[in-house]
Amino acid sequence: MVDSASGQSSQALLFLTDEQLRKGIEAMFFAYRGFTADPDRILADMEYGRAHHRALHFIHRSPGTTVNNLLSILGVTKQSLNRVLRSLIEDGLVESRVGKQDKRERHLYLTDTGLVLERQLSDAQRDRMRSAYRSVGPAAVQGFRQVLEAMMDDDMRRHYESLKDKGA
Amino acid sequence: MVDSASGQSSQALLFLTDEQLRKGIEAMFFAYRGFTADPDRILADMEYGRAHHRALHFIHRSPGTTVNNLLSILGVTKQSLNRVLRSLIEDGLVESRVGKQDKRERHLYLTDTGLVLERQLSDAQRDRMRSAYRSVGPAAVQGFRQVLEAMMDDDMRRHYESLKDKGA
DNA sequence: TAAGATACGTCAGTCTTGTTGACATTCCAA
DNA sequence: TTGGAATGTCAACAAGACTGACGTATCTTA
Numbered sequence: 001m002v003d004s005a006s007g008q009s010s011q012a013l014l015f016l017t018d019e020q021l022r023k024g025i026e027a028m029f030f031a032y033r034g035f036t037a038d039p040d041r042i043l044a045d046m047e048y049g050r051a052h053h054r055a056l057h058f059i060h061r062s063p064g065t066t067v068n069n070l071l072s073i074l075g076v077t078k079q080s081l082n083r084v085l086r087s088l089i090e091d092g093l094v095e096s097r098v099g100k101q102d103k104r105e106r107h108l109y110l111t112d113t114g115l116v117l118e119r120q121l122s123d124a125q126r127d128r129m130r131s132a133y134r135s136v137g138p139a140a141v142q143g144f145r146q147v148l149e150a151m152m153d154d155d156m157r158r159h160y161e162s163l164k165d166k167g168a
Numbered sequence: 169m170v171d172s173a174s175g176q177s178s179q180a181l182l183f184l185t186d187e188q189l190r191k192g193i194e195a196m197f198f199a200y201r202g203f204t205a206d207p208d209r210i211l212a213d214m215e216y217g218r219a220h221h222r223a224l225h226f227i228h229r230s231p232g233t234t235v236n237n238l239l240s241i242l243g244v245t246k247q248s249l250n251r252v253l254r255s256l257i258e259d260g261l262v263e264s265r266v267g268k269q270d271k272r273e274r275h276l277y278l279t280d281t282g283l284v285l286e287r288q289l290s291d292a293q294r295d296r297m298r299s300a301y302r303s304v305g306p307a308a309v310q311g312f313r314q315v316l317e318a319m320m321d322d323d324m325r326r327h328y329e330s331l332k333d334k335g336a
Numbered sequence: 337t338a339a340g341a342t343a344c345g346t347c348a349g350t351c352t353t354g355t356t357g358a359c360a361t362t363c364c365a366a
Numbered sequence: 367t368t369g370g371a372a373t374g375t376c377a378a379c380a381a382g383a384c385t386g387a388c389g390t391a392t393c394t395t396a
Contacts, residue, residue, distance in 0.1 A: 015301060015306040015309050016298055018294060020301075021294040021298055021301070023313070025203075025293055025297060026229075027313055030316075031315075031320050033324055034320045034324060035319055037321060061190070125193055126190070129189045129319070132315055132319045133184055133192070134184060141315060142311060143308030143309065143310060143314075144311050144312045147199075148199035151300045152199050152201070152202045160195065
């Protein structure tokens, strides 16, 4: 696992030891807690949870997206997403428009109120990310992104890439 | 750190734009799904969930840890952890020994059966991590770890560091 | 030694968020 | 035009988190 009968020095592969991999796993675990902590704190005061945050984020990112598309991005069942969407729509944060081409589809948009909350949540999350980025510099950030992308399932990477394009 | 009113071009700060930060947020989201997918698949066939996996992981990592310590690592309530521990102990995966110094404490250990399951779960999780690491190389991995560490809350970083030391 | 603090376990109840199952509507193609 | 597929909704349930209250054993300290 560490070497491989080639001329490669075993030193260069030390980052692939079980011990290093375990540390990476633990880093993911602890960091993800920090990653969600700030929005969670804001949401705790409302009747919303993390699921609402995720919906707001991706609707904001792809205005007019259909329920089905959102479903496959979030990786939950339509029934689960529906509960979240219903409350967001009832509260006037999200607007659901019947499709012009295909009337079975619903296209989702954030209302002005929805935009305000999305902004508040993502500001909090970006603040932490920004200060982490700033403290380690662009080279580390590039590595960070590379590893995360390599960890994704193919389906997720597809979604991720297609979101990336829109912003580029 | 990066710029600072010096002659640094604004190009060098492009990694701190809201757009780049959003991509980082999405990368975390999608990657975390991949991160938990493999163990989740294994656990789906049993009566256990992700919470059991986390307990097994950290008990394996710190044999003899107390309930209280595990509590603060996992960041859940004792009632929540207790449900998980009870089933693991009943099923003979975890052993709980009364403390020698302080008899109020319970020290937790994996049994042989517990070690087998922990190994199975962490193998699956490490496989994905290893292939990601290998595909991007050690420099990227270093950046990955740096960003994650910078994202943690101080409490979590404390736990993380103390686990690191044991393995070093 | 008595009083308070600490560590752990448990019961009961609630909330969020995931699940399946059943069903209505709409579209499309045989 | 009719049956199957796709889209979305409603209802019921389960896992896993939470709070609050309480009990017991043990330790520490006044």
